[in-house]
Amino acid sequence: MRQSLYALVSAGLIAATMPYSNDLMAAEKPVTREEIALGEKQYGPNQQQQGGLYTLDPALSAYVQRVGMKLAKASDAPDLPYAFVIINSSDLNAWALPGGKIAINRGLLAALDSEAQLAAVLAHEIAHVTKRHSARMQKKAEGASLLGTLIGLGIGMKAPEYRDLAMQGVSTLAYGAQANYSRDHELQADKAGMKTMSRAGYDPQAAVALQEIFLREAQGRKNDALSGFFASHPPSQERISENKATAKTLPAGGLLNDADYRKATTLLARDKPAYQLLKEATAAYAAKNYGQTVVLCDKAIALQPKEVLFWEMKGQALAKQSRGKEAVAAFDKAAAANPNFYRPLLLRGMTQNALGQYAPAEASISAAQKLLPTQIGAYTLGELSQRRGDRNAAAGYYRQAAQGGGEIGKAAQERLRSL
Numbered sequence: 001m002r003q004s005l006y007a008l009v010s011a012g013l014i015a016a017t018m019p020y021s022n023d024l025m026a027a028e029k030p031v032t033r034e035e036i037a038l039g040e041k042q043y044g045p046n047q048q049q050q051g052g053l054y055t056l057d058p059a060l061s062a063y064v065q066r067v068g069m070k071l072a073k074a075s076d077a078p079d080l081p082y083a084f085v086i087i088n089s090s091d092l093n094a095w096a097l098p099g100g101k102i103a104i105n106r107g108l109l110a111a112l113d114s115e116a117q118l119a120a121v122l123a124h125e126i127a128h129v130t131k132r133h134s135a136r137m138q139k140k141a142e143g144a145s146l147l148g149t150l151i152g153l154g155i156g157m158k159a160p161e162y163r164d165l166a167m168q169g170v171s172t173l174a175y176g177a178q179a180n181y182s183r184d185h186e187l188q189a190d191k192a193g194m195k196t197m198s199r200a201g202y203d204p205q206a207a208v209a210l211q212e213i214f215l216r217e218a219q220g221r222k223n224d225a226l227s228g229f230f231a232s233h234p235p236s237q238e239r240i241s242e243n244k245a246t247a248k249t250l251p252a253g254g255l256l257n258d259a260d261y262r263k264a265t266t267l268l269a270r271d272k273p274a275y276q277l278l279k280e281a282t283a284a285y286a287a288k289n290y291g292q293t294v295v296l297c298d299k300a301i302a303l304q305p306k307e308v309l310f311w312e313m314k315g316q317a318l319a320k321q322s323r324g325k326e327a328v329a330a331f332d333k334a335a336a337a338n339p340n341f342y343r344p345l346l347l348r349g350m351t352q353n354a355l356g357q358y359a360p361a362e363a364s365i366s367a368a369q370k371l372l373p374t375q376i377g378a379y380t381l382g383e384l385s386q387r388r389g390d391r392n393a394a395a396g397y398y399r400q401a402a403q404g405g406g407e408i409g410k411a412a413q414e415r416l417r418s419l
């Protein structure tokens with residue numbers, strides 16, 4: 001049931017059949033305190049699930065926050081507790097949670113040409129917030145119990161193979177990133193966003209250029225895994241035409257700030273070849289060429305030694321080659337590069353557990369669970385607690401893991417019975 005509803009939402013069918021009259025009525029209401037609280041609660045977990053924060057360039061993060069706040073102040077709801085962060089993911093994506101918590105991916109930033117185009121993305125997301133699109137989608141999602149606190153790992157569990165954590169193993173039920181807005185919501189957000197960016201002094205033509213970039217990218221990667229953003233923000237000739245029409249109603253000219261943008265994204269441009277190597281390494285890993293994965297990761301690390309994802313991928317490939325100790329060392333580097341990202345900690349803990357390093361494993365997995373609770377993390381902590389003879393703690397973890405259902409859930413229930 002859960003899966004099929006999720007698939008429906010993913011396919012955009014629920015969004016597309018939402019009664020339009022309710023939409024219009026709800027759109028007039030201001031953002032509620034409840035929505036703000038919901039967005040705040042989910043902001044952290046959503047960031048974790050999407051790849052953690054991009055921390056390599058604090059000046060770029062400050063720049064995105066500055067541009068975002070300038071637009072927020074020019075929006076229809078200037079006083080919400082807005083925040084704008086960069087997610088460390090190559091996917092072309094941006095998302096908004098109810099109440100003004102907004103994120104843009106590193107990969108999308110790298111695809112843009114000017115500050116005005118960045119403004120077009122952020123103003124569009126701000127419009128989803130002020131028009132309460134994401135809040136209404138979120139309610140639906142909750143109604144369909146799509147939001148769990150426990151994140152399942154989509155891995156078939158046949159002990160002990162379930163310990164094999166694949167990169168893409170974490171199922172993403174986080175909402176904002178998966179939202180499939182209706183065509184009407186998209187057009188509304190484009191229009192309101194263009195008004196906002198124009199009020200903030202930007203050239204609204206950048207929103208047209210942005211859609212042209214999206215359409216080109218979408219056509220170039222039809223079967224690519226990076227199509228998430230295009231599922232939620234479908235680019236189309238229609239949107240380009242609509243944006244051209246909207247631009248005609250707004251004052252011509254305005255800021256592009258393309259030189260400022262190039263300066264702000266200097267590091268991203270410099271690191272592009274390194275992230276390309278990561279893409280190749282990920283493909284090699286998927287093809288089970290683990291030796292080649294390590295070679296490609298080392299090349300990427302030589303270009304940018306502080307990127308958490310390069311070390312993390314290397315660690316996973318080493319673990320696959322039964323080089324556990326070297327894998328732990330790579331995960332150490334990854335965790336040092338970004339101590340606030342759950343995944344390297346979880347991967348390190350699972351690897352330490354496999355090596356029989358139980359106390360360090362427990363510490364690593366506990367740290368990961370604080371950032372993002374996962375089902376596999378809860379189950380393994382149950383095992384580790386049981387091993388220490390702490391039956392109460394073990395029962396607590398197994399109960400938690402059992403909530404997540406699936407094969408790990410079943411195994412956790414069996415463990416509970418046998419305690």
Ligand SMILES: [Zn+2]
Nearest residue numbers: 181186189233
């Ligand atoms: Zn949108």
